[in-house]
């Protein structure tokens with residue numbers, strides 16, 4: 001049977017990054033509602049924080065309203081302020097940049113590594129000045145930055161390391177979870193992430209005192225609502241209990257999510273990566289990536305368009321790689337050095353269906369459709 005007929009006969013819904021919500025989630029959300037734990041009042045956030053900290057192997061974690069809030073709080077509690085410089089990669093979601101701008105520091109946008117698509121260690125080194133106070137290694141799509149090099153350079157220069165692990169929960173470097181290797185680690189539970197709380201985030205830190213201060217600040221800087229009132233400007237970045245209930249249900253399925261993400265990546269690697277006309281993200285030797293998203297880099301922009309068009313015909317969703325930060329009108333002045341690799345990822349990169357609502361069979365189907373473009 002010709003491939004195109006076979007494919008049109010087996011039309012199925014393929015999901016790009018849709019959340020995987022099932023009966024456990026529904027039960028736990030209803031139970032939280034029945035117990036009256038809907039708002040920030042209730043024990044579920046604490047329980048969620050404890051379970052999460054066990055997962056990533058730390059003593060303590062603090063839940064917040066989003067990954068963006070986590071990044072903002074991280075820079076705020078470290079005292080990063082106007083006049084300070086913060087180094088970050090160009091290939092990331094805007095939230096990384098926005099957190100730097102919230103604290104009025106100067107973003108220093110540098111390139112990513114050509115193969116891992118994560119912060120270039122050389123570019124980081126070259127961008128350091130006496131004003132550099134922090135670096136934000138962004139672990140893109142479930143891959144990991146070269147944390148050994150980054151923490152060692154940062155340590156020798158007194159630079160804080162704030163890990164943007166929003167896309168890389170579950171990724172290990174030499175057995176240690178991403179997010180736990182710098183001064184502060186930030187995670188996101190946005191609806192498209194490996195696990196979700198609807199919207200939400202989590203913070204871990206080397207210093208417990210830092211987390212104490214986060215708890216204080218995210219509670220409008222008056223967590224006990226005492227009569228002394230508010231001593232400084234605080235934030236309402238607390239996670240509601242309803243979201244924590246969803247988070248705990250998702251945590252109970254975490255290993256299953258991880259196994260599927262890795263299986264999907266393996267299929268893409270075998271069927272597309274070995275084809276020679278596209279490449280997948282590469283990892284450093286000691287890294288076990290979660291592969292939250294599998295993305296490919298096509299040979300040129302024309303090929304990318306061709307693949308996108310073809311996938312559209314089969315109603316298969318896909319998404320380009322982030323528009324580089326240094327091309328944003330309000331961020332152009334912050335570019336330091338060439339950002340050619342970030343630009344290349346934008347012009348030739350494509351994120352493929354990676355939601356755990358898919359099956360291995362549907363990922364096979366995606367590969368078969370893509371392969372037809374090059375047949």
Ligand SMILES: Cc1ncc(COP(=O)(O)O)c(C=O)c1O
Pocket residue numbers: 066067068069092093095096138164166167187188189190199200201
């Ligand atoms: C790299 C990166 N940083 C930060 C964020 C912000 O997380 P949130 O959407 O939970 O605010 C996201 C995505 O959502 C992201 O992909």
